[in-house]
Amino acid sequence: MPNCAIVGINWGDEGKGRMVDLLTQHYDVVVRYQGGGNAGHTVVNERGKFALHLLPSGIFRENTVNILGNGVALDCESLWNEMQDVIAKGVSITPDNLKISDRASLLLPWHRDLDGLEEARLKDKKFGSTRQGIAPFYSDKYQKKTVLAAELLYPEHLEAHLKDLLEWKNLTLTRVYGAEGYTLEQLLDWFHTYADRIKPFICDTGAYLRDAQAEGKSILFEAQLGALRDLDYGIYPYTTSSNAIAAYAPVGSGLPNAKLDEVIGVVKAYSSCVGEGPFTCEWFGEEAEKLREAGGEYGAKTGRPRRVGPIDLVATRYGVRTQGATAVALTKLDILSYMDTIPVCARYELNGEITDEFPNPVVLADAKPITETLPGWGCDISGIRRWEDLPAEARAYVEYVEEKIGCHIRYVSVGPERDSIIIR
Ligand code: GDP
Numbered sequence: 001m002p003n004c005a006i007v008g009i010n011w012g013d014e015g016k017g018r019m020v021d022l023l024t025q026h027y028d029v030v031v032r033y034q035g036g037g038n039a040g041h042t043v044v045n046e047r048g049k050f051a052l053h054l055l056p057s058g059i060f061r062e063n064t065v066n067i068l069g070n071g072v073a074l075d076c077e078s079l080w081n082e083m084q085d086v087i088a089k090g091v092s093i094t095p096d097n098l099k100i101s102d103r104a105s106l107l108l109p110w111h112r113d114l115d116g117l118e119e120a121r122l123k124d125k126k127f128g129s130t131r132q133g134i135a136p137f138y139s140d141k142y143q144k145k146t147v148l149a150a151e152l153l154y155p156e157h158l159e160a161h162l163k164d165l166l167e168w169k170n171l172t173l174t175r176v177y178g179a180e181g182y183t184l185e186q187l188l189d190w191f192h193t194y195a196d197r198i199k200p201f202i203c204d205t206g207a208y209l210r211d212a213q214a215e216g217k218s219i220l221f222e223a224q225l226g227a228l229r230d231l232d233y234g235i236y237p238y239t240t241s242s243n244a245i246a247a248y249a250p251v252g253s254g255l256p257n258a259k260l261d262e263v264i265g266v267v268k269a270y271s272s273c274v275g276e277g278p279f280t281c282e283w284f285g286e287e288a289e290k291l292r293e294a295g296g297e298y299g300a301k302t303g304r305p306r307r308v309g310p311i312d313l314v315a316t317r318y319g320v321r322t323q324g325a326t327a328v329a330l331t332k333l334d335i336l337s338y339m340d341t342i343p344v345c346a347r348y349e350l351n352g353e354i355t356d357e358f359p360n361p362v363v364l365a366d367a368k369p370i371t372e373t374l375p376g377w378g379c380d381i382s383g384i385r386r387w388e389d390l391p392a393e394a395r396a397y398v399e400y401v402e403e404k405i406g407c408h409i410r411y412v413s414v415g416p417e418r419d420s421i422i423i424r
Pocket of ligand 1: 008012014039041334
């Protein structure tokens with residue numbers, strides 16, 4: 001069966017959760033392959049509204065198996081709390097429908113502390129981290145100084161390893177930041193409270209996925225954030241600390257030799273961005289406030305107001321190419337209905353030159369947007385389900401974006417609900 005990755009084309013918050021929720025009906029397995037509890041995928045379905053941070057969005061479908069791959073930052077505390085929220089709304093989570101890779105590394109309590117301490121030290125030069133511990137976690141993972149999920153299955157080995165890690169990490173906490181260190185008791189207590197509870201879900205998910213593939217099951221890979229936040233291809237250093245691109249899906253999932261049959265890139269009909277870093281098309285003042293209000297652009301995890309602006313076609317075309325998108329889902333088209341005319345950021349001006357190439361992160365802050373304006377459609381489109389029923393101006397907007405980004409827009413989303421979708 002074909003497999004597919006659903007990825008973000010921009011700065012994150014494109015509506016990936018809603019697209020995965022829609023498309024999981026066609027897939028047997030959904031895998032999260034990178035990142036941690038730092039992003040929030042919002043899913044609205046018959047059970048209510050959910051902000052998923054670590055759980056794969058297939059968790060609401062009865063026959064879907066959900067996997068947290070080796071590439072994720074496994075924050076047992078966040079995961080456990082999130083599981084309780086979802087279970088409380090009537091969703092069943094068992095080792096049959098949730099499997100956690102034994103090769104995933106654990107995000108530990110001190111990673112969150114260090115994230116906050118470093119952001120506080122940076123003051124106005126801070127990265128705008130969500131303070132979930134992601135950057136300290138991935139640095140430790142690459143230094144080989146954190147705990148593998150498989151270690152939870154061997155308590156004696158784990159305790160000896162924790163003693164070593166504790167000694168090392170307390171040096172940083174106390175001597176670099178002047179903060180309190182941890183005692184072994186505190187750490188073990190945390191492990192008993194959270195990590196022990198997720199033990200039943202840990203298994204060799206690589207083997208599971210290989211078997212699933214051999215049996216002809218279809219696999220959906222679910223990314224967090226977007227191409228512009230990818231560690232290697234994004235707006236470094238205002239990126240996340242993992243690879244949010246589709247190419248990492250096989251590696252971070254446990255199927256390193258898999259080929260992606262399809263990559264669906266999710267793009268919003270306008271732009272939004274959380275945190276610091278250059279955001280060329282940014283609007284300010286009343287114009288921004290109106291769009292933010294209309295689109296409900298407040299962080300799913302932090303509640304922070306998101307920065308907003310018109311669709312940035314330069315950044316989006318770069319994102320489409322970086323992700324290798326084979327089709328695009330354009331979300332939140334309904335939000336633009338209040339505009340009489342719709343501005344788009346068509347090109348950049350950089351050092352006196354006009355360009356439609358996305359610049360490197362060092363000069364990106366110098367780029368200025370060149371705006372074009374398209375006609376608005378001036379009516380509510382949220383109830384429309386067929387392409388031909390959209391107002392001509394709305395279709396023209398979609399076709400214009402499609403032409404500029406160089407990829408077919410297969411899905412047009414006109415509302416947060418599962419069925420508020422137009423499939424072309
Ligand atoms: P993700 O992290 O990429 O999954 O995106 P978020 O969940 O942070 O942000 C998307 C937000 O937009 C959520 O609140 C969704 O419910 C909502 N949403 C997604 N698609 C649409 C749409 O087409 N129209 C409207 N009005 N809301 C949408």
